[in-house]
Amino acid sequence: MESLATIHSVPIGKWNVGGGNAISIQTMMGRGVENEISWRRELEDIAAEGCHLVRVAIPSELALQQFQRLRRDLSCDAIAFIGDVHFQGKLAIDALEVCEKIRINPGNFASHGARSMAIVDKDTLEGERKRIEKMAKKFFSRARECNCSVRIGSNGGSLSNHHRMSSASAELAAIASVLEMVQWAEEVDLKNLVASFKWSDPISTLLINEMAREKFNSLGKNYPFHLGVTEAGNGLEARIKNAIAVGILLSKNIGDTLRLSLTEKSVNEIRFAKKLLDFLNRHRLCLEILKEKSKELLCQLKKFSDEHWIDDLQESQSGSYDDEILGLIGQLLSVENANFLPDITTFPPWKREAVRCLLQIFRLGRFHGEIIACPTCGRTQYNVAETLDHVRRRFSRLKHLKIAVMGCVVNGPGEMSDADYGYIGSANGKVNIYHRGQCVRRGIDEAHAIDALEEMIRQNGDDCVE
Ligand code: SF4
Structure with a gap:
């Protein structure tokens, strides 16, 4: 391309x-x-x-x-x-x-x-x-x-x-x-x-x-x-x-x-970028097409409203799902497949979750909390990837919240300023907790920081699920 x-x-x-x-x-x-x-x-x-x-x-x-x-x-x-x-x-x-x-x-x-x-x-x-x-x-x-x-x-x-x-x-x-x-x-x-x-x-x-x-x-x-x-x-x-x-x-x-x-x-x-560019040489993607298909997709998903997908998600971390995810996006968003609607009731749970993610991204439904995380770099102060998985497991049921997991205080506070809660590395192995842009706890040991975040969410009355 x-x-x-x-x-x-x-x-x-x-x-x-x-x-x-x-x-x-x-x-x-x-x-x-x-x-x-x-x-x-x-x-x-x-x-x-x-x-x-x-x-x-x-x-x-x-x-x-x-x-x-x-x-x-x-x-x-x-x-x-x-x-x-x-x-x-x-x-x-x-x-x-x-x-x-x-x-x-x-x-x-x-x-x-x-x-x-x-x-x-x-x-x-x-x-x-x-x-x-x-x-x-x-x-x-x-x-x-x-x-x-x-x-x-x-x-x-x-x-x-x-x-x-x-x-x-x-x-x-x-x-x-x-x-x-x-x-x-x-x-x-x-x-x-x-x-x-x-x-x-x-x-x-x-x-x-x-x-x-x-x-x-x-x-x-x-x-x-x-x-x-x-x-x-x-x-x-x-x-x-x-x-x-x-x-x-x-x-x-x-x-x-x-x-x-x-x-x-x-x-x-790099691997995913190469696959995406290769995929885009064969498909053209269009946002309007998903919007057209979305009502029918939402109806199909209702049959799985009590499904728990988190355990299945782990499999996708290795990158082995790159091709499947791009294939799904091709089915749902590509100009070539504009009139094709897959039967998502036959999908494995991870793939139905991918459809939920798509619909949530397009603001066509709210299925889980929004958990964002920085990609880490030479400034990172703790194990962000591991923490992200823990945070997702504990808090993604809180659909109304946006929680940010950020590696350092240099960029973290600014870049997550619109999140409800922030979990930010402040020094080696130490974490600061933010609530709506304000630092509310400093220098918590990494081992106790997710518990501290949970406590904060509870104290603020944000732990209720509709
Ligand atoms: S938030 Fe900090 S650690 Fe994370 S990518 Fe940005 S600069 Fe690097």
Whole structure:
């Protein structure tokens, strides 16, 4: 599958993104650079699987130096490296010399993190905007000198204050904040830019990317788009979320590179991405088609209203269901199968659950609580994948709740700000619990944190099932 030829081509190491080039596949290293042996092993695995671009968390100058040292000894030149830097403009500038591309988030680039939430008056916001502009232009100028590309990647949960407060919706704020950064980059003559708009909800991801592409095109800004759903979680549901958002966008010729976020081994993201691209070479996906079929699907599902699917779900974690999930999506959403409705009463339980996930994603029914989780990276403070499974088993019966399982306090609080409860790694093996955006318990030992979360949910009267 290829990107549109009308889109600007952006070089990233030996790869080119956009401009009619093949859609490139990305992942992010789950290991921190300080774990040298396992980091190298992870890199070998994703390289062997055909990864084109890999993102590396750079949380500090020390991590940057360690990454630089590791890079020097690598024989693998098929992969281009993307540094991921948050809240530290100066560190982002330093990382330009070591990476082929840097990802920045306009919502936290050079901002003061949690403290910036307190900024409300117009003058202070304008002062903040000017300060960020100065730092961003310095960064973009240096990127041009270093021949380093930049992804300006917004995230639904971490939008900058000055846009959030002056825009009518989060979607418009995200588009405005990326366009503002693009403008600053163009003013210092940096053109090697990629934009992204990620939400944890696949339908929002779909809609904002359509809206953003239209806006960018109307302004003549033909920069490539990086696609992905953020905090998709793992297993069955995460695959469905990614396939829906990314699959429908690519079917509409939107998108030039992708990262299918999974709270699993990074190599699984590459495997699933390759399968999805192969699948999309044969099928075109359409959201309207599922909406047409949904009433009949809901009727069929009512026959299994007391079904417990959680135990069966475990099987889907290994990635062995990649093909079956894509096959199901092809049956339900593809243009070629627009008039075909499968008899889902003959499906095994996991496959009926996949249909429930689809309907819930499309807001056509509420079957379980929404549990989101970050895909983990070098900043992760505890075993997110294991915790996610525990949280899902304990709380997914609470259909009305959205619970976020996040690896660190750097990005976690912002990116899960719309969740009812958050479970966030605060230090090695320690967890903070959040309720509707506020940190309500700090530094709980990982071994007791899920119990603490349950207690909190009970105390707040949120543990009742309708
Ligand atoms: S929230 Fe998760 S993926 Fe995001 S920076 Fe923290 S550990 Fe990494």
